[in-house]
Amino acid sequence: MKIGYYPGCSLSSTGREYNESLQVIAPLLGVTLQEIEDWNCCGASSAHATNRQLSLALAARNLALAETQAIPEVLAPCAACYNRLASARHALAKDTRAFEKTREVLERPEFSNSVRVKTSVEWLRDLAPVIQKKAEETASRSATSPSVKGLKVACYYGCLLVRPPEVTQWPTQWDDPEDPSSMETVVRATGAEPVRWNRRLDCCGAGFSLSRLDSVARLGREILQEAKKAGAQALVVACPLCHVNLDFRQQAIARKAGGEFDLPVFYITELVGLALGASQAQLGLNRHYVRTDSVLERSP
């Protein structure tokens, strides 16, 4: 199986582990990642906060490249990159004038906006039966740690994975924006146990990590506290910025807003990797700020 791959800027920098773990699990799941050649930054927040045409063109260029490279479907693991690409796809499909203008700006008159964009969560959810089978095989082969079996995790979706519904749940609805369950399906397939908790769709503070750390601290504390109250031993995320705000900033949250958490934050791809027998080092877990070994050795 093949799928197009758009790593985006953060997966080569602050979100390195996300990329590393993804590269490890893809072949284990029988999937070849075909990275879009010459991809550019999706524009992130700066573009859409500055100029609409720029934000459409930057994102659309990647879709146009995918088209010329015969890639029908693109995996965009970073939730923000996913949001930019999917928003561009949606906007160009609904606004013919914007579509014409974007084709003009990109100098690609043959671009037909036919490429589908997927989050890593949807991609993994569709592979859940494969993950489950391979996880069981791995577990039966060696009963040694690190193991995620029975590990209680709180699935944290954040803002951009299933929202806004008009953009992400189009053209097909792949999850419920008010009550999503895709991440829980993946977690169960790995053998870990998702907990019921309240803060799944709340914002982590996103870019305010740099400009308004007090907000991130307040928001982060709610999330971590609620996860702990629900009995979670770890969090699982699918967005590099969420990861930064909950992992890198966990100490700052505790200091500024109070509380003691000691909750490691896994990328969903890391959790899957662990279930499939990859080592912590292979998955980049040593680069996390909140250490992961204790919880992995703790779980049965």
Next chain:
Amino acid sequence: MTSTGFEPKIAAFVCNWCTYTGADLAGTSRIQMATNVRIIRLPCTGRIDPLFIIKAFERGADGVIVSGCHPADCHYTAGNYHARRRFTLFNDFIEFLGIDSRRITFSWVSASEGQKWADIVNDTTARVRELGPFSGYRDLVRSGLTGGQDAGT
């Protein structure tokens, strides 16, 4: 007004409940419009036989308007749907019959759309005026190619 002073004659087949009443409303509101349209009242556009249109052209009409209730509003619930389907097929046939399809207007005018009716009358009149007189059938009939004198029916 063309230089020849040609004024088209336009027959309009309208449904009693919506368009006819809409045209009444245009009248009550004193909305002025072109004088070229002659309305023929029918209970429903579903009653309209495509032959009516052809006959109208044969008998001197240069243009035809067919107008009824908006979809879902037909007084007889479904007559206008049948009319619409009939005319979708008929449209393909018209050019074959030698009638420029721009001479025929198909519209939905509700009982409250007096202005819309006036617009349709004026637009159709202007369009048909541009296209000039339609004399295809009459010429055929008069030339005797139809095999006999026009018996008047």
Next chain:
Amino acid sequence: MSRIGVFVCHCGENIARTVDCAAVAKRLAELPGVAHSVDYKYMCSDPGQALIKQAIAEKGLTGVVVAACSPHMHEKTFRRAVSGAGMNPHFCEMANIREHCSWIHEDRVKATDKATQLASFIVEKVKRNRPLQPIHIPIERRALVIGGGIAGIQASLDIADGNREVVLVEKEPSIGGHMSQLSETFPTLDCSQCILTPRMVETYQHERIRLHTYSEVESVEGYIGNFTVRIRKKSRSIDEEKCNGCGACIQACPNRKSPNEFDTGLGKRTSVYVPFPQAVPNIPVIDRASCLFFRGRAKGAKKDVCKKCEAACGKGAIAFDREDRIIEEKVGAIIIATGYQLYSIGKEQANPAFKGYGEYGYGTIPDVIDGLQFERLASASGPTAGKILRPSDGKEPKRIVFLQCIGSRDPAKGIQFCSKICCMYVAKHTMLYKHKVHGGQATVFFMDVRAAGKGYDEFSRRAIEEDGARYIRGRVSKLERDGEVIKVYGYDTLNGAPVVMDADMVVLATAMVPQTGISTLAQKLSVSYDRYGFINEAHPKLRPVETNTAGIFVAGACQAPRDIPDSVSMASAAAAKVLGLFSNEKLEREPSVAVVNRELCTGCFHCQRVCPYGAIDRFEVKDRKGALLKTVAEVNKGICQGCGTCQAACPSKSVELEGFTDEQVFAEINALEWTGQGVSDEGGRR
């Protein structure tokens, strides 16, 4: 030989200002077949009409054309006039030279030409008119009312008091509908059951009302004045004749755990049960799904598992072997009064176009309830004897938050409309709560407060000013279970700040939607309904209680959300329509219906396929020995509404619409050519 009389009206200055009426009359006089052509100032006036009558007598006219205003204005007037002179009214038609000519043009020459031509069309048509006689159909002067809620009850009583018999069908074991579930009604805070039960009893005892409870409409055939209705009387497993309502069976039943539907699932009931103590009729029903006897039988048990009710019954009224029965009733009019149900916030929706509220937990948070559930809590005869208690732990809630517009006015959930009653009943709920829990605090999140009825605004102000309800303008984005409390995340748009509060109970004012299965019932009746399932009225302003199907009327919340006074008014209005219909010995209908020529008809039944009313029947043409020659179409004059779609669809031109035959229409079209030279006389062959 046609002798048409043409009368061109000046209508004062309305026509005469733009159209030269004298000239029009003069030109039309030249038309072959016109025996009389004059103009006059006011044709609709008495002298004007006298002119017509005189001309008919003196000139032996065979038809009359009045060129004047729109036929929608005065066709009836002139038809009555010619009728008075002994001419069949269908020989009189109007040419519209006012709304369609003099009022919309200014060029006198062109307008006069056009008026002449328009009148000539009608002259040609009238030459081919036929003397149509009104169609009389017999009427069965009994009514069927579907639905025994307050609207159905009111309509039934009104018709029965008007001396006509009513068949009232109700699908639940008791009549009363949702009004019987309410504790108190706005704006008077009357005890709902107290004002309703006398009506229920009156309905039950009325000699002209035949009540079929625990029954549903199975099928409806026929047409106005002549409906045949088959009703399924579902089996109660009780012999209704023998039962005296003593309740011994209910006391004896060992199962006390079935959820009580009347108490909206908040209470429990036995398998043999009466839905509520004041049920009418007071005859129990055995719920076969939970009854041990029936479950045993279904599993194939050799011995009867339980027959305690039968043993306890002193009258031998338990009838395990009784099955559903189908009965037939003949009625002349039907009133649909099936009422409403509340929209559910759950994941599973009765209507696929609706979405539930994931942000409120999809109905899984136990102390988040809807309006009817709150009514049952507040009700003295409810599961908590009128105490407001949390379903989860039975504790008294100190803080209740009410959310308005749940489902309603929310396109994201598939419902655009406003449910009309919620603002009022939420205000009522806050007052009932305060009266029962003195230290309690009610908070209401609203978008608007719609209190448009008599005494309504005053009532809703009372909730705030006298009973301390706190109203916050804004919506709630999320409800979360947090231990024992419910966390409410809302927004105060007037203060411009988010509001987060803890609640012990949350009451959702959910949308009023039509009952499940309404579309199936509507299809059985051939009435139309909108995308939500609400029954369509014939005209939203001027015909609110009729449907587009002759003889079928509508009342109450099944047509649109409404409160009790409006439902009662509508029910009385529908009853008045029915009584008006029944005040005739026979029904008279406009004769502009379709007629099939049996000789030409080949029996292809295209007409049947396109007829919107199902007015085409099959007729067997037999020879004298009774052998079948062919089956042809036949138009039912009672049902046919005269649209003419059949005629346009008929490949052999065997069906004709009286009043708009091909002959008539082609005659009008042919007149397009006339500019003063002769057009052929009648005898219109094609």
